[in-house]
Amino acid sequence: MTIKALSCQLSAVSATLVALATVACQVRAEPPVAEWIDATATLDSTTTPVYEGNAPLSFTFILDMRRGDPLTLSAFSLGAHSGTHIDAPQHFIADGASVDQVPLSELVGPARVIQIPDSVQAIDAAELNRHVWKGAERVLFRTRSTSGHWMSSAVFRHDFAYIAPDAAQLLADAGVKLVGIDYISAEQFGAPAPRTHRTLLGKGIPIVEGLDLSDVPAGDYDLVVLPIKVRGHEGAPARAIVRKRT
Numbered sequence: 001m002t003i004k005a006l007s008c009q010l011s012a013v014s015a016t017l018v019a020l021a022t023v024a025c026q027v028r029a030e031p032p033v034a035e036w037i038d039a040t041a042t043l044d045s046t047t048t049p050v051y052e053g054n055a056p057l058s059f060t061f062i063l064d065m066r067r068g069d070p071l072t073l074s075a076f077s078l079g080a081h082s083g084t085h086i087d088a089p090q091h092f093i094a095d096g097a098s099v100d101q102v103p104l105s106e107l108v109g110p111a112r113v114i115q116i117p118d119s120v121q122a123i124d125a126a127e128l129n130r131h132v133w134k135g136a137e138r139v140l141f142r143t144r145s146t147s148g149h150w151m152s153s154a155v156f157r158h159d160f161a162y163i164a165p166d167a168a169q170l171l172a173d174a175g176v177k178l179v180g181i182d183y184i185s186a187e188q189f190g191a192p193a194p195r196t197h198r199t200l201l202g203k204g205i206p207i208v209e210g211l212d213l214s215d216v217p218a219g220d221y222d223l224v225v226l227p228i229k230v231r232g233h234e235g236a237p238a239r240a241i242v243r244k245r246t
């Protein structure tokens, strides 16, 4: 065999390998996986709103290498319902599950983000039914609180959008696994009775409050929201992330 013939055979083999590799790549090609998006409000005592009457936020350095200490060590003090957090049934139901008992199956899974117009403060049954929400396993409301960036302003607003009791009843009756909203309460400020909380938590449905949905437009997502696991308490701050479903 001449050198030229050998080289032709080798290039034929390499062409076959390239073709095989191309086929293999095509077989392996999967739909692109969407990036995870942080839907958590950053806790910061200068920018995190605190619900009227709740404990203030305090983040301090006990030791700090910037001051010459051999290490950096912090202490946190904050209300259980600070920033992005989970309300467990125990919040309003005497024998309800505490935050450490809320099943992961409720906190992790598909969620639908619904855009509520800025003009709407009460998300009542009529408003809810203007949107496609039936069949959604988890429902998160993106409201005027997101447009106003209220979760990153220390001023506590009274006019945040809330879930009215009749909408909470529809969601509870439909068997949703979790309900969420983008300000630190799902209940109307100054409501005569906490009917929204009682309706949802009474059915064992955890509520995630204080979401930051700035980067999360309406649509279907995978949600992971994991509260700090504190035994026997009714709520805890959480990290919430979402990923667009394809």
Ligand SMILES: [Zn+2]
Pocket: 081, 085, 086, 087, 184, 185, 209, 235
């Ligand atoms: Zn709460």
